[in-house]
Amino acid sequence: MSSLSSQQQHLQENHRTENMQNEFTAELLSANQLQKLREILECGLPHVAQPYLAIAEKVSATEAQVLAQIEHWQTDGLVKRFGLVVKHRQLGYKANAMVVWNIADEHVDRVAAMFSSCPEVSLCYRRPRRLPHWPYNLFCMIHGTDRSIVLAQIDAMVEKFSLQDIEKDILFSFKAYKQQGARYGKKGLTNG
Amino acid sequence: MMTTLLTLLEQNIINQYQKGFPLCSQPYKVIADELNSTEEEVLSAILKLDDAGILSRIGPVFNHKKAGSSTLAALAVPEESLDEIAEIVNQFEQVNHNYAREHSYNLWFVVTASDDEALAQVIEQIEQLTGYQVLVLPMEASYHIDLAFNINFSQHQLGGH
Numbered sequence: 001m002s003s004l005s006s007q008q009q010h011l012q013e014n015h016r017t018e019n020m021q022n023e024f025t026a027e028l029l030s031a032n033q034l035q036k037l038r039e040i041l042e043c044g045l046p047h048v049a050q051p052y053l054a055i056a057e058k059v060s061a062t063e064a065q066v067l068a069q070i071e072h073w074q075t076d077g078l079v080k081r082f083g084l085v086v087k088h089r090q091l092g093y094k095a096n097a098m099v100v101w102n103i104a105d106e107h108v109d110r111v112a113a114m115f116s117s118c119p120e121v122s123l124c125y126r127r128p129r130r131l132p133h134w135p136y137n138l139f140c141m142i143h144g145t146d147r148s149i150v151l152a153q154i155d156a157m158v159e160k161f162s163l164q165d166i167e168k169d170i171l172f173s174f175k176a177y178k179q180q181g182a183r184y185g186k187k188g189l190t191n192g
Numbered sequence: 193m194m195t196t197l198l199t200l201l202e203q204n205i206i207n208q209y210q211k212g213f214p215l216c217s218q219p220y221k222v223i224a225d226e227l228n229s230t231e232e233e234v235l236s237a238i239l240k241l242d243d244a245g246i247l248s249r250i251g252p253v254f255n256h257k258k259a260g261s262s263t264l265a266a267l268a269v270p271e272e273s274l275d276e277i278a279e280i281v282n283q284f285e286q287v288n289h290n291y292a293r294e295h296s297y298n299l300w301f302v303v304t305a306s307d308d309e310a311l312a313q314v315i316e317q318i319e320q321l322t323g324y325q326v327l328v329l330p331m332e333a334s335y336h337i338d339l340a341f342n343i344n345f346s347q348h349q350l351g352g353h
Contacts, residue, residue, distance in 0.1 A: 044249025047239055049231060050217055051250075067215050070252070078259060079252040083213035086206055090246045098293065098300070109333075116336030126333040127264065134297070134327055139264075140336075171293040171300070177278040178290035178301070180248065 029069055033059045037069060044085075088143055089176055095144040099154055100136035102129070102167040108138055114161050115140050120153045135167060147172065198246075201229055202237045206246075213250060261311040262304040263330040266297040267322065274298060280321050286314045297327055 029037065036059045045051035052070075053063040073079040088096070103111050108126055115124045115138075123141040144150040151170070158164060198206075204227050214222040220238070221231040241247040269277045274292055281287055281301055290301040303318075305311040315326050 041251045042254075044251040047235060047242065049220060049235065051219065052215070053217065063217060067217075070215055073252065077255055080255045081211035081253045082215070082251065083210045084206060084241075084250050085248040085253065086210065086241075086246055087248050090244065091206075096291075109335075112333070112335040121336060124334075124336040125331050126335070127329040127331060130327055130329070134329070169295065171295045171297075173291040173293050173300075175278075175292035176290070177292065178282050178287060180288050 029059070029061055029065055033061055034069070037061070037066065041070070087179060089179075092145050093143045095147040095150045096173045097142045097144070097150045097154070098171040098173070099140050099142060100169050100171065101138040101140075101163070102135045103138045105137070111161065111163075112138060115157070118153075118157060120144070120150075136169065198241075199237065201227060201233060202241060205234065205237055206241070209250075260304060260306045261308045262302060263311060263315075263328055265301055265303055265315065265318075265329065266327040267299040267318075267324045268297045268327075269299055269322070269324055271298070277322050277324070281318060284314055284318065286311075 037055065040055050040058060046054045048054050050063070052066045056063045056066045059066070070079070070082065074082060101111070112124050112126065115121050120142050121140045122143055123139070125139045126137055127139055129135055129137050142150050142153060144153065150172075154170060158166075158168075205223065208227075209223060213219060216222055218231065220234040223229075224231045224234045227234070238247065238250070267277060267281070278290060278292065278299055281290055281299065284303070286303050286305050287301050288304055290299070292298055293300050303311060303314050305314055315328060319326050
Protein backbone atom coordinates (compact mmCIF):
# COMPACT_ATOMS: atom_id res chain seq x y z
CA MET A 1 0.00 0.00 0.00
CA SER A 2 1.39 3.39 -0.93
CA SER A 3 2.02 5.93 1.81
CA LEU A 4 0.02 9.08 2.10
CA SER A 5 2.90 11.26 1.03
CA SER A 6 3.57 9.37 -2.19
CA GLN A 7 -0.16 9.46 -2.88
CA GLN A 8 -0.11 13.19 -2.48
CA GLN A 9 2.80 13.49 -4.86
CA HIS A 10 0.90 11.37 -7.31
CA LEU A 11 -2.16 13.58 -6.88
CA GLN A 12 -0.14 16.69 -7.40
CA GLU A 13 1.42 15.33 -10.57
CA ASN A 14 -1.96 14.42 -12.01
CA HIS A 15 -3.28 17.72 -10.88
CA ARG A 16 -0.54 19.57 -12.70
CA THR A 17 -1.27 17.98 -16.07
CA GLU A 18 -5.00 18.37 -15.63
CA ASN A 19 -4.65 21.99 -14.69
CA MET A 20 -3.51 22.92 -18.15
CA GLN A 21 -6.93 22.39 -19.62
CA ASN A 22 -8.86 22.98 -16.41
CA GLU A 23 -10.99 26.08 -16.10
CA PHE A 24 -9.59 26.46 -12.59
CA THR A 25 -6.08 27.59 -13.30
CA ALA A 26 -5.39 27.34 -9.59
CA GLU A 27 -2.06 27.10 -7.83
CA LEU A 28 -1.33 23.69 -6.31
CA LEU A 29 -2.07 23.23 -2.64
CA SER A 30 0.83 22.39 -0.35
CA ALA A 31 0.98 19.04 1.43
CA ASN A 32 -0.08 20.75 4.66
CA GLN A 33 -3.00 22.42 2.96
CA LEU A 34 -4.09 19.10 1.44
CA GLN A 35 -3.93 17.46 4.83
CA LYS A 36 -5.94 20.21 6.46
CA LEU A 37 -8.49 20.23 3.65
CA ARG A 38 -8.98 16.51 4.09
CA GLU A 39 -9.46 16.81 7.84
CA ILE A 40 -12.04 19.56 7.40
CA LEU A 41 -13.92 17.64 4.69
CA GLU A 42 -14.01 14.52 6.86
CA CYS A 43 -16.11 16.50 9.35
CA GLY A 44 -18.49 17.71 6.61
CA LEU A 45 -19.29 20.96 4.82
CA PRO A 46 -20.38 23.91 6.95
CA HIS A 47 -24.06 24.71 6.38
CA VAL A 48 -23.58 28.10 4.76
CA ALA A 49 -24.46 29.32 1.26
CA GLN A 50 -20.83 29.17 0.09
CA PRO A 51 -19.36 26.21 1.99
CA TYR A 52 -16.29 25.75 -0.22
CA LEU A 53 -15.35 29.39 0.21
CA ALA A 54 -15.64 29.02 4.00
CA ILE A 55 -13.35 25.96 3.86
CA ALA A 56 -10.93 27.70 1.51
CA GLU A 57 -10.47 30.49 4.04
CA LYS A 58 -9.59 27.94 6.73
CA VAL A 59 -6.83 26.38 4.60
CA SER A 60 -5.60 29.72 3.22
CA ALA A 61 -6.54 28.76 -0.33
CA THR A 62 -8.99 29.97 -2.95
CA GLU A 63 -12.43 28.51 -3.48
CA ALA A 64 -11.34 27.40 -6.99
CA GLN A 65 -8.40 25.49 -5.52
CA VAL A 66 -10.63 23.66 -3.05
CA LEU A 67 -13.16 22.74 -5.75
CA ALA A 68 -10.46 21.57 -8.16
CA GLN A 69 -8.87 19.44 -5.44
CA ILE A 70 -12.15 17.70 -4.51
CA GLU A 71 -12.88 17.04 -8.19
CA HIS A 72 -9.43 15.66 -8.52
CA TRP A 73 -9.82 13.29 -5.55
CA GLN A 74 -13.04 12.05 -7.13
CA THR A 75 -11.43 11.42 -10.52
CA ASP A 76 -8.52 9.71 -8.82
CA GLY A 77 -10.83 7.40 -6.85
CA LEU A 78 -9.68 8.47 -3.39
CA VAL A 79 -13.19 9.87 -2.89
CA LYS A 80 -15.77 7.31 -3.98
CA ARG A 81 -18.75 9.60 -3.50
CA PHE A 82 -19.41 13.13 -2.33
CA GLY A 83 -22.75 14.05 -0.82
CA LEU A 84 -25.15 13.57 2.06
CA VAL A 85 -24.27 10.85 4.53
CA VAL A 86 -27.48 9.89 6.30
CA LYS A 87 -28.13 7.89 9.44
CA HIS A 88 -30.35 5.08 8.26
CA ARG A 89 -31.60 4.22 11.74
CA GLN A 90 -33.07 7.67 12.09
CA LEU A 91 -34.90 7.15 8.81
CA GLY A 92 -36.58 4.03 10.11
CA TYR A 93 -34.11 1.49 8.71
CA LYS A 94 -33.59 -0.20 12.05
CA ALA A 95 -33.31 -3.82 10.97
CA ASN A 96 -29.68 -3.98 9.94
CA ALA A 97 -28.45 -7.52 9.35
CA MET A 98 -24.91 -8.59 8.70
CA VAL A 99 -25.22 -12.01 7.05
CA VAL A 100 -22.05 -14.08 7.15
CA TRP A 101 -21.45 -17.19 5.09
CA ASN A 102 -18.84 -19.94 4.93
CA ILE A 103 -18.39 -20.33 1.18
CA ALA A 104 -15.75 -22.63 -0.30
CA ASP A 105 -12.88 -20.49 -1.58
CA GLU A 106 -13.30 -21.69 -5.15
CA HIS A 107 -16.95 -20.53 -5.21
CA VAL A 108 -16.73 -17.32 -3.25
CA ASP A 109 -16.39 -14.92 -6.21
CA ARG A 110 -19.33 -16.49 -8.00
CA VAL A 111 -21.59 -16.42 -4.92
CA ALA A 112 -20.55 -12.83 -4.17
CA ALA A 113 -21.57 -11.83 -7.69
CA MET A 114 -24.99 -13.42 -7.14
CA PHE A 115 -25.44 -11.60 -3.82
CA SER A 116 -24.40 -8.32 -5.42
CA SER A 117 -27.22 -8.69 -7.95
CA CYS A 118 -29.80 -8.59 -5.12
CA PRO A 119 -31.14 -5.06 -4.65
CA GLU A 120 -31.58 -5.59 -0.89
CA VAL A 121 -27.84 -6.24 -0.44
CA SER A 122 -26.05 -2.93 0.12
CA LEU A 123 -22.53 -4.24 0.78
CA CYS A 124 -20.73 -7.47 -0.02
CA TYR A 125 -17.18 -8.22 1.13
CA ARG A 126 -14.80 -11.14 1.43
CA ARG A 127 -12.87 -11.33 4.71
CA PRO A 128 -10.54 -13.94 6.23
CA ARG A 129 -11.80 -16.85 8.33
CA ARG A 130 -10.35 -16.98 11.86
CA LEU A 131 -10.57 -20.62 12.85
CA PRO A 132 -11.74 -22.06 15.13
CA HIS A 133 -13.71 -19.02 16.33
CA TRP A 134 -14.86 -17.58 13.03
CA PRO A 135 -15.56 -19.80 10.01
CA TYR A 136 -17.18 -17.18 7.76
CA ASN A 137 -15.53 -15.57 4.74
CA LEU A 138 -18.31 -13.76 2.88
CA PHE A 139 -20.21 -10.85 4.40
CA CYS A 140 -23.26 -9.05 3.11
CA MET A 141 -25.26 -6.25 4.66
CA ILE A 142 -29.00 -5.88 4.40
CA HIS A 143 -30.78 -2.78 5.71
CA GLY A 144 -34.52 -2.98 6.19
CA THR A 145 -37.33 -1.34 8.08
CA ASP A 146 -38.48 -4.54 9.70
CA ARG A 147 -36.76 -7.66 10.98
CA SER A 148 -39.28 -10.08 9.52
CA ILE A 149 -38.88 -8.54 6.05
CA VAL A 150 -35.09 -8.86 6.24
CA LEU A 151 -35.35 -12.49 7.39
CA ALA A 152 -37.70 -13.25 4.51
CA GLN A 153 -35.25 -11.64 2.08
CA ILE A 154 -32.44 -13.84 3.40
CA ASP A 155 -34.62 -16.96 3.10
CA ALA A 156 -35.40 -15.98 -0.48
CA MET A 157 -31.69 -15.62 -1.26
CA VAL A 158 -30.97 -19.07 0.21
CA GLU A 159 -33.76 -20.54 -1.89
CA LYS A 160 -32.88 -18.70 -5.10
CA PHE A 161 -29.19 -19.57 -5.01
CA SER A 162 -29.59 -23.08 -3.46
CA LEU A 163 -27.55 -22.29 -0.36
CA GLN A 164 -29.52 -24.50 2.05
CA ASP A 165 -26.43 -26.51 3.01
CA ILE A 166 -24.15 -23.52 3.48
CA GLU A 167 -23.14 -22.60 7.01
CA LYS A 168 -24.26 -19.04 7.78
CA ASP A 169 -25.18 -16.71 10.60
CA ILE A 170 -27.34 -13.59 10.80
CA LEU A 171 -26.17 -10.79 13.09
CA PHE A 172 -28.82 -8.10 13.58
CA SER A 173 -27.56 -4.91 15.15
CA PHE A 174 -29.46 -3.74 18.22
CA LYS A 175 -27.57 -0.62 19.24
CA ALA A 176 -25.44 1.97 17.41
CA TYR A 177 -22.72 3.23 19.74
CA LYS A 178 -20.97 5.26 17.06
CA GLN A 179 -21.61 6.13 13.41
CA GLN A 180 -19.35 8.74 11.85
CA GLY A 181 -17.11 9.27 8.87
CA ALA A 182 -13.62 7.83 8.86
CA ARG A 183 -10.93 10.13 10.23
CA TYR A 184 -7.83 9.19 8.30
CA GLY A 185 -6.50 12.71 8.39
CA LYS A 186 -5.36 13.13 11.97
CA LYS A 187 -2.51 10.65 12.18
CA GLY A 188 -1.37 11.41 8.68
CA LEU A 189 -0.17 14.87 9.69
CA THR A 190 3.37 13.64 10.19
CA ASN A 191 3.36 12.27 6.66
CA GLY A 192 2.66 15.67 5.15
CA MET B 193 -41.57 7.94 20.26
CA MET B 194 -41.41 11.11 18.20
CA THR B 195 -42.21 10.90 14.54
CA THR B 196 -40.31 13.06 12.10
CA LEU B 197 -42.23 13.80 8.95
CA LEU B 198 -40.10 14.89 6.06
CA THR B 199 -41.22 17.32 3.40
CA LEU B 200 -41.01 16.35 -0.25
CA LEU B 201 -38.05 18.71 -0.62
CA GLU B 202 -36.19 16.98 2.22
CA GLN B 203 -36.92 13.54 0.76
CA ASN B 204 -35.69 14.63 -2.68
CA ILE B 205 -32.51 16.08 -1.22
CA ILE B 206 -31.80 12.79 0.60
CA ASN B 207 -32.51 10.61 -2.41
CA GLN B 208 -30.72 12.69 -5.03
CA TYR B 209 -27.63 14.08 -3.32
CA GLN B 210 -26.00 11.16 -1.50
CA LYS B 211 -23.62 11.28 -4.43
CA GLY B 212 -22.92 13.98 -6.97
CA PHE B 213 -23.38 16.86 -4.52
CA PRO B 214 -22.71 20.03 -6.56
CA LEU B 215 -19.09 21.20 -6.58
CA CYS B 216 -19.52 24.90 -7.26
CA SER B 217 -19.59 28.18 -5.42
CA GLN B 218 -23.25 28.00 -4.34
CA PRO B 219 -24.20 24.30 -4.25
CA TYR B 220 -27.48 24.86 -2.41
CA LYS B 221 -28.59 27.22 -5.16
CA VAL B 222 -27.86 24.55 -7.79
CA ILE B 223 -29.89 22.02 -5.78
CA ALA B 224 -32.69 24.58 -5.42
CA ASP B 225 -32.77 25.15 -9.18
CA GLU B 226 -32.91 21.40 -9.82
CA LEU B 227 -35.67 20.84 -7.26
CA ASN B 228 -37.72 23.96 -8.03
CA SER B 229 -36.97 25.52 -4.70
CA THR B 230 -34.89 28.38 -3.32
CA GLU B 231 -31.41 28.42 -1.85
CA GLU B 232 -32.84 29.49 1.53
CA GLU B 233 -35.35 26.64 1.57
CA VAL B 234 -32.72 24.07 0.68
CA LEU B 235 -30.34 25.33 3.36
CA SER B 236 -33.06 25.28 6.00
CA ALA B 237 -34.08 21.77 4.92
CA ILE B 238 -30.46 20.65 5.38
CA LEU B 239 -30.34 22.28 8.81
CA LYS B 240 -33.56 20.53 9.80
CA LEU B 241 -32.22 17.14 8.71
CA ASP B 242 -29.11 17.87 10.74
CA ASP B 243 -31.12 18.87 13.84
CA ALA B 244 -33.29 15.76 13.52
CA GLY B 245 -30.14 13.60 13.62
CA ILE B 246 -30.85 12.22 10.15
CA LEU B 247 -27.89 13.89 8.48
CA SER B 248 -24.48 12.69 9.58
CA ARG B 249 -22.64 15.15 7.34
CA ILE B 250 -22.26 16.36 3.77
CA GLY B 251 -18.89 15.48 2.35
CA PRO B 252 -16.64 12.84 0.88
CA VAL B 253 -16.77 9.12 1.52
CA PHE B 254 -13.21 7.95 1.06
CA ASN B 255 -12.14 4.75 -0.61
CA HIS B 256 -10.73 2.86 2.40
CA LYS B 257 -8.17 1.02 0.31
CA LYS B 258 -6.73 4.23 -1.07
CA ALA B 259 -7.24 6.47 1.94
CA GLY B 260 -5.28 4.43 4.48
CA SER B 261 -5.64 1.24 6.42
CA SER B 262 -8.88 -0.05 7.89
CA THR B 263 -10.51 -3.18 9.22
CA LEU B 264 -13.71 -4.57 10.60
CA ALA B 265 -13.19 -5.86 14.13
CA ALA B 266 -15.24 -7.62 16.77
CA LEU B 267 -15.20 -8.43 20.48
CA ALA B 268 -17.03 -11.14 22.38
CA VAL B 269 -17.90 -9.65 25.77
CA PRO B 270 -20.39 -10.55 28.54
CA GLU B 271 -23.72 -8.87 27.89
CA GLU B 272 -23.67 -6.98 31.19
CA SER B 273 -20.40 -5.22 30.33
CA LEU B 274 -21.27 -4.48 26.69
CA ASP B 275 -22.08 -0.78 27.23
CA GLU B 276 -18.96 -0.26 29.30
CA ILE B 277 -16.67 -1.95 26.76
CA ALA B 278 -18.37 -0.09 23.90
CA GLU B 279 -17.51 3.19 25.63
CA ILE B 280 -13.85 2.20 25.87
CA VAL B 281 -13.78 1.34 22.16
CA ASN B 282 -15.59 4.58 21.28
CA GLN B 283 -12.86 6.64 22.95
CA PHE B 284 -10.61 5.93 19.98
CA GLU B 285 -11.09 8.50 17.27
CA GLN B 286 -9.88 5.82 14.82
CA VAL B 287 -13.12 3.91 15.52
CA ASN B 288 -15.83 5.29 13.28
CA HIS B 289 -18.60 2.71 13.45
CA ASN B 290 -19.46 0.69 16.52
CA TYR B 291 -22.54 -1.54 16.81
CA ALA B 292 -23.93 -4.12 19.19
CA ARG B 293 -25.00 -7.24 17.32
CA GLU B 294 -26.83 -10.43 18.28
CA HIS B 295 -24.03 -13.00 18.45
CA SER B 296 -21.38 -14.24 20.87
CA TYR B 297 -19.21 -11.70 19.05
CA ASN B 298 -21.51 -8.91 20.12
CA LEU B 299 -19.53 -5.70 19.57
CA TRP B 300 -18.62 -4.84 15.97
CA PHE B 301 -16.60 -1.81 14.96
CA VAL B 302 -14.54 -0.37 12.11
CA VAL B 303 -11.05 0.93 12.77
CA THR B 304 -9.32 3.26 10.30
CA ALA B 305 -5.81 4.63 10.49
CA SER B 306 -3.22 6.23 8.28
CA ASP B 307 -1.33 2.98 7.72
CA ASP B 308 -1.14 -0.70 8.74
CA GLU B 309 1.23 -0.02 11.63
CA ALA B 310 -0.99 2.65 13.16
CA LEU B 311 -3.96 0.31 12.74
CA ALA B 312 -2.19 -2.54 14.56
CA GLN B 313 -1.34 -0.18 17.41
CA VAL B 314 -4.97 0.82 17.90
CA ILE B 315 -6.08 -2.84 17.94
CA GLU B 316 -3.42 -3.63 20.51
CA GLN B 317 -4.48 -0.72 22.71
CA ILE B 318 -8.11 -1.82 22.52
CA GLU B 319 -7.08 -5.32 23.61
CA GLN B 320 -5.08 -3.94 26.53
CA LEU B 321 -7.81 -1.57 27.71
CA THR B 322 -10.70 -4.01 27.37
CA GLY B 323 -8.89 -7.23 28.30
CA TYR B 324 -10.46 -9.07 25.36
CA GLN B 325 -8.91 -10.38 22.19
CA VAL B 326 -10.04 -8.55 19.06
CA LEU B 327 -11.28 -10.54 16.07
CA VAL B 328 -9.63 -8.71 13.16
CA LEU B 329 -11.37 -9.12 9.80
CA PRO B 330 -9.84 -6.88 7.14
CA MET B 331 -11.53 -6.66 3.76
CA GLU B 332 -9.94 -8.95 1.16
CA ALA B 333 -12.26 -8.18 -1.73
CA SER B 334 -15.10 -5.74 -2.23
CA TYR B 335 -17.80 -7.01 -4.56
CA HIS B 336 -20.52 -4.47 -4.11
CA ILE B 337 -20.89 -1.13 -2.35
CA ASP B 338 -24.08 0.83 -2.55
CA LEU B 339 -24.32 3.03 0.50
CA ALA B 340 -26.35 5.63 -1.34
CA PHE B 341 -29.41 3.46 -1.72
CA ASN B 342 -32.75 4.94 -2.53
CA ILE B 343 -34.97 5.37 0.48
CA ASN B 344 -38.57 4.49 -0.17
CA PHE B 345 -40.46 7.04 1.89
CA SER B 346 -43.90 5.75 1.03
CA GLN B 347 -43.18 2.38 2.63
CA HIS B 348 -42.94 3.35 6.24
CA GLN B 349 -43.19 6.01 8.90
CA LEU B 350 -40.06 7.75 9.97
CA GLY B 351 -39.14 7.33 13.57
CA GLY B 352 -36.65 9.33 15.62
CA HIS B 353 -35.85 9.23 19.28
